[in-house]
Amino acid sequence: MKKIPKISEAEWEVMKLLWKKSPATANDVVKTLSGKTHWKRETIRTLINRLVQKKAVGFKKKGRQYHYFPLVTEAECVRAETTSFLKRFGGGSIEPMLAAFVEEEKLSTEKIAKLRRILKKAADEHKKKRNKSR
Amino acid sequence: MKKIPKISEAEWEVMKLLWKKSPATANDVVKTLSGKTHWKRETIRTLINRLVQKKAVGFKKKGRQYHYFPLVTEAECVRAETTSFLKRFGGGSIEPMLAAFVEEEKLSTEKIAKLRRILKKAADEHKKKRNKSR
DNA sequence: TCCATACTATTACATCTGTAACATTTACAA
DNA sequence: TTGTAAATGTTACAGATGTAATAGTATGGA
Numbered sequence: 001m002k003k004i005p006k007i008s009e010a011e012w013e014v015m016k017l018l019w020k021k022s023p024a025t026a027n028d029v030v031k032t033l034s035g036k037t038h039w040k041r042e043t044i045r046t047l048i049n050r051l052v053q054k055k056a057v058g059f060k061k062k063g064r065q066y067h068y069f070p071l072v073t074e075a076e077c078v079r080a081e082t083t084s085f086l087k088r089f090g091g092g093s094i095e096p097m098l099a100a101f102v103e104e105e106k107l108s109t110e111k112i113a114k115l116r117r118i119l120k121k122a123a124d125e126h127k128k129k130r131n132k133s134r
Numbered sequence: 135m136k137k138i139p140k141i142s143e144a145e146w147e148v149m150k151l152l153w154k155k156s157p158a159t160a161n162d163v164v165k166t167l168s169g170k171t172h173w174k175r176e177t178i179r180t181l182i183n184r185l186v187q188k189k190a191v192g193f194k195k196k197g198r199q200y201h202y203f204p205l206v207t208e209a210e211c212v213r214a215e216t217t218s219f220l221k222r223f224g225g226g227s228i229e230p231m232l233a234a235f236v237e238e239e240k241l242s243t244e245k246i247a248k249l250r251r252i253l254k255k256a257a258d259e260h261k262k263k264r265n266k267s268r
Numbered sequence: 269t270c271c272a273t274a275c276t277a278t279t280a281c282a283t284c285t286g287t288a289a290c291a292t293t294t295a296c297a298a
Numbered sequence: 299t300t301g302t303a304a305a306t307g308t309t310a311c312a313g314a315t316g317t318a319a320t321a322g323t324a325t326g327g328a
Binding site for chain 1 (some may be wrong): 143146150159174196209211212213215216217218219220221223224226227228229231232233234235236238241244245247248249250252253254255256257260
């Protein structure tokens with residue numbers, strides 16, 4: 001499993017952008033984030049630079065500008081964060097977590113369907129294992 | 135919704151202990167954590183003290199010793215962390231997350247059943263809403 | 269009573285984070 | 299060509315975190 005650098009709260013905002021659209025110049029990022037946050041352009045540039053140092057973000061020099069792009073995928077990060085979440089709270093956490101998700105109504109009908117499918121598959125596998133060991 | 139103080143990675147270890155068994159004296163905590171980590175007793179005491187400052191942990195003086203206990207429940211913390219997780223990755227995150235959970239095999243058969251129930255309920259609610267708006 | 273022990277309290281210090289100011293270089297317009 | 303704006307680079311600084319050392323205090327045994 002690839003090692004994901006530790007990304008801080010503020011830095012996630014930058015990553016989110018780059019996942020959505022990359023490569024992006026520093027200015028692209030500044031422009032977009034200036035809308036959503038109160039960060040000064042220099043602040044945002046610091047975040048980008050730190051991400052580069054951490055090797056979470058790469059860049060290509062294009063003339064005088066830098067074009068940034070993510071070096072880690074969103075899925076990898078979700079995975080890493082999930083693992084750390086699990087370590088913190090143990091398996092017992094997922095239930096209240098899912099409940100929170102549901103309550104926040106972030107779940108579309110299709111997403112719910114997909115999740116149910118994942119769980120159904122897991123349940124089937126459990127059953128299979130039980131049968132085998134019998 | 136109650137405001138959960140920001141608890142750091144290392145501090146979670148202390149919280150986990152206290153959730154499992156509290157009240158506990160500083161020494162209880164030190165003893166247990168010394169097994170799992172390489173932290174010196176003073177390090178662990180610092181963590182406890184910080185948690186007290188943050189009001190994540192309370193204590194009662196019992197003679198010369200302090201008995202510590204959590205002031206926030208595990209469920210509250212899971213909830214708060216989930217929300218922050220959601221903010222970071224958006225609703226799209228839950229699918230790979232659940233997949234990770236399943237893969238790590240942290241899910242018992244009963245847990246899966248419970249999760250499926252939660253989702254089924256959510257799905258039914260969606261359906262109801264759709265019908266109403268028709 | 270007085271010291272060793274066990275606890276608690278104070279202080280330290282390097283990194284990481286959030287938040288930015290100040291400085292330098294480059295490129296284009298006048 | 300030279301000043302100015304835009305881009306990049308360097309430095310700053312306070313608060314949080316990881317990790318602990320040292321100092322003070324209370325308490326029970328010699």
